Amino acid sequence: xxxxxxxxYSKKFLIFCAVWALCWLAFSYFFLQKFLFIxxxxxSVHVRFALCAVALGAIILVCGEASVYAAICGYAVWFYGAxxxxxxxxxxxxxxxxxxQDGEMGGISGCGGTVKFLNFDLSAVPIxxxxxxxxxxxxxxxxxxxxxxxQAKLTALYSGGWYLFPASKxxxxxxxxxIIFIFFGIxxxxxxxxxxxxxxxxxxxxxxxxxxxxxxxI
Numbered sequence: 001x002x003x004x005x006x007x008x009y010s011k012k013f014l015i016f017c018a019v020w021a022l023c024w025l026a027f028s029y030f031f032l033q034k035f036l037f038i039x040x041x042x043x044s045v046h047v048r049f050a051l052c053a054v055a056l057g058a059i060i061l062v063c064g065e066a067s068v069y070a071a072i073c074g075y076a077v078w079f080y081g082a083x084x085x086x087x088x089x090x091x092x093x094x095x096x097x098x099x100x101q102d103g104e105m106g107g108i109s110g111c112g113g114t115v116k117f118l119n120f121d122l123s124a125v126p127i128x129x130x131x132x133x134x135x136x137x138x139x140x141x142x143x144x145x146x147x148x149x150x151q152a153k154l155t156a157l158y159s160g161g162w163y164l165f166p167a168s169k170x171x172x173x174x175x176x177x178x179i180i181f182i183f184f185g186i187x188x189x190x191x192x193x194x195x196x197x198x199x200x201x202x203x204x205x206x207x208x209x210x211x212x213x214x215x216x217x218i
Contacts, residue, residue: 010194011065014058014061014062015058015062017054017055017058017184017187018054018055018056018058018059018062019055021051021052021054021055021058021081021184022051022052022055024051024180025048025051025052025055025127028040028044028047028048028051029048029127032162035151035154036139036151036154036155036158037139037140037141037142037145037155038136038137038138038139038158038162038173039131039133039136039140040129040130040131040136041095041111041131041132041133041134042111042115042130043088043089043091043092043095043136044092044130044136045115045122045123045128045129045130046084046085046087046088046115047085047088047089047092047177048127048128049081049084049117049122049128050080050081050082050084050085050088050181051081051085052081053077053078053080053081053084054077054078054081054082054085054181054184055081056077056081057074057075057076057077057078057079057080057081058078059074060073060074060077061074061075061078061191075188075191075192078184078188078191079188081184082181082184082185082188083185085177085180085181085184086178086181086182086185088177089174089175089177089178089181090174090178092136092137092173092174092177093172093174093175093178095111095134095136095174096136096137096161096172096173096174098134099134099135111130111131111132111133111134111136115128115130136173137158137161137172137173137174138158138159138160138161138162139155139158139159141155161173164176
């Protein structure tokens with residue numbers, strides 16, 4: 001018995017969730033920051049850290065499937081990541097409202113600083129380094145950068161802010177991150193419910209489940 005997914009299909013889904021979270025981390029760093037020059041501020045860095053936490057939680061669940069303690073640890077780390085990511089996304093939405101109300105897409109600063117986890121300075125790691133500008137969804141192209149081709153087209157397209165659907169300006173970056181972490185939160189809830197259902201099934205028929213476990217180990 002363990003509070004975890006119990007079959008090979010759900011194990012593959014956990015691996016998918018870990019890879020998916022890391023893909024969005026790569027999207028944030030390599031595509032948004034490095035390619036589009038959309039630099040993160042504090043809450044955007046928290047979003048990246050939250051994605052790492054979700055991925056780590058899923059990996060712990062996969063690797064520690066035989067241990068109830070690993071399952072609890074995995075779900076705890078996943079929960080922390082999902083909550084941190086959602087709260088950070090909501091804070092990004094508030095910043096975005098202020099930017100639009102003031103009409104200052106890139107003129108508001110003061111959103112940088114040190115980002116810490118416990119006593120560790122996350123900003124020492126390049127991927128978690130925040131920038132001072134609060135315009136977290138607007139390209140800030142360096143003056144000495146020579147843009148060509150797709151990069152020039154996309155930076156111009158997102159000059160008014162990043163949108164999942166730029167033509168209709170639907171689903172901005174803050175909303176997009178919120179959707180991602182709501183999904184991870186739903187998966188977490190489903191995982192906990194399945195864990196308790198499996199625990200109950202085990203308790204009702206322990207002899208048969210031990211026999212199944214023995215067959216798997218052969």
